[in-house]
Amino acid sequence: MSSSRRDQLIAAAADLLDEGGPDAVQLRKVGSASGVSHNAPYKHFSSKEDLLAALAARELNAVCDAAERKARAGSPLAKTIMLAYVRWALMYPERFRLVSGRWTKGASEDIAQAAQRWQKLLYVAVEAAQKADELPQGDPERISSLILSVAHGAANLALSGHLSAKGKGKAEPSDLVADLFSYLAHPGG
Amino acid sequence: MSSSRRDQLIAAAADLLDEGGPDAVQLRKVGSASGVSHNAPYKHFSSKEDLLAALAARELNAVCDAAERKARAGSPLAKTIMLAYVRWALMYPERFRLVSGRWTKGASEDIAQAAQRWQKLLYVAVEAAQKADELPQGDPERISSLILSVAHGAANLALSGHLSAKGKGKAEPSDLVADLFSYLAHPGG
DNA sequence: ACCTGAACACCGTTCAAGT
DNA sequence: ACCTGAACACCGTTCAAGT
Secondary structure (H helix, E strand, O other): OOOHHHHHHHHHHHHHHHHHOHHHOOHHHHHHHOOOOOOHHHHOOOOHHHHHHHHHHHHHHHHHHHHHHHHHOOOOOHHHHHHHHHHHHHHOHHHHHHHOOOOOOOOOHHHHHHHHHHHHHHHHHHHHHHHOOOOOOOOHHHHHHHHHHHHHHHHHHHHOOOOOOOOOOOOOHHHHHHHHHHHHHOOOO | OOOHHHHHHHHHHHHHHHHHOHHHOOHHHHHHHOOOOOOHHHHOOOOHHHHHHHHHHHHHHHHHHHHHHHHHOOOOOHHHHHHHHHHHHHHOHHHHHHHOOOOOOOOOHHHHHHHHHHHHHHHHHHHHHHHOOOOOOOOHHHHHHHHHHHHHHHHHHHHOOOOOOOOOOOOOHHHHHHHHHHHHHOOOO
C-alpha cells in the first residue's frame, strides 16, 4: 500500500507547496520533480485537489504522530502539544494553511479522519490536565475547542501579519497559547 | 474618487466570491456582470489580486463601520464586537477567508490599514472593559490579540467543519468567544 | 481616460496509444 | 497497472486599436 511512487509525488508536492503555496503545486512540476511525465500523477490521484488532500492528511497525521510520541515519552501535556502545534504552523505556513483550508465535502475522507484523530488527542490531554487541576472543570471537548481555536487563530494572525510584532504588545502565537493556559489555570488573571 | 464603475466591479466580485470562492471570481464574469468587456477591469485594477485586495479592504472596513456604529449607540463592549465579528464570518465565509488570507507583502496598503483600524477598535474596547473590571488587567494589546485569536480560530474551525457540531461538546464559535470572556471575567472557571 | 476584440501563455485535464 | 506525448479547455493577462 501507498506505493513509493505515490509517496514520491506527495513529497514533491510538499516541496512545491512550501515554496509557493497551492498555486505553485503544478502537476507538470510534480511530475518532473519525480522523474515522470506531466500527467503521470493522474494515475495515482484523480485530480490536483485529490493530491493536495492526500498531502494534507499526511501532514496532519505527522503532527499527530509527533504528539503521540511526546505523550509516550511522558509529557502528555495539553499545553506542550499545542505549543508544538503552533511551532509547526509557523515553520510550515503553507502546510498549516492547506490543512486548515476549505475542503469540498467528501473530497477527502482521510483528512476528516486525521482531523478527528488530532481532536481526540487534544481531548485526552485536556482530560488529564483537568484531573491534575491544571485546567478548569467543564466539558473537555468544549475546552479543547477553545484551546484549539486560540492556537489556530494566533497562528493565522501571525502568518497574515496581523499580530503586533513590535512594542510592548508584542506577542508570538506561543505567547498567546501560554496566556490562555495561564488564565485557565489561575483564576484571577 | 472610487468611481461608480470601480465599485460596481468590486460588488460583482463580491457576489462571485460568495458563490464559489476566489477561483470563481473570473475577470470575464466580473466584466460581464458589470456590463463591460472581459478585460475592462484592468482599467481599474492592475490584476485579479488587486481587485480581490480592494474587495477585502472594503469588507474589513465595513466590519469596522458596523462596530463603530454600535459603539456610538452606547455599547462599546469588546464581547459584543467580537460576537458580531464571528457572526459576520459565518455569514460570509468567503469574505472572511479572503480578508484573513495571505497577502503578498505590499499587495495592498489598504488592507493593512483596515486591519490596523480593526485592531485599534478592539484595543479601545478592551481598555474600556478593563476599566469596568470585566477583563483582567495586563497589556490591552496582548489581551486583544488573545480575544481576536479565539474569534478567528473558532470561525475557521467551524467553517472547515472541525468543530464538533453535535453531542454535548457542541460549540458554536460564538459560544467559544463567550467562554473566553467568561473565563477572563470570573477567575475560577 | 475608458473601452473593445483578438491573441498569447499557462496549466488542469483528457485521450489515444504504448509496455 | 503504469506511463507517455499530443491535444483541448479555460482563464489571467497583454496588445493594438477605437472613442
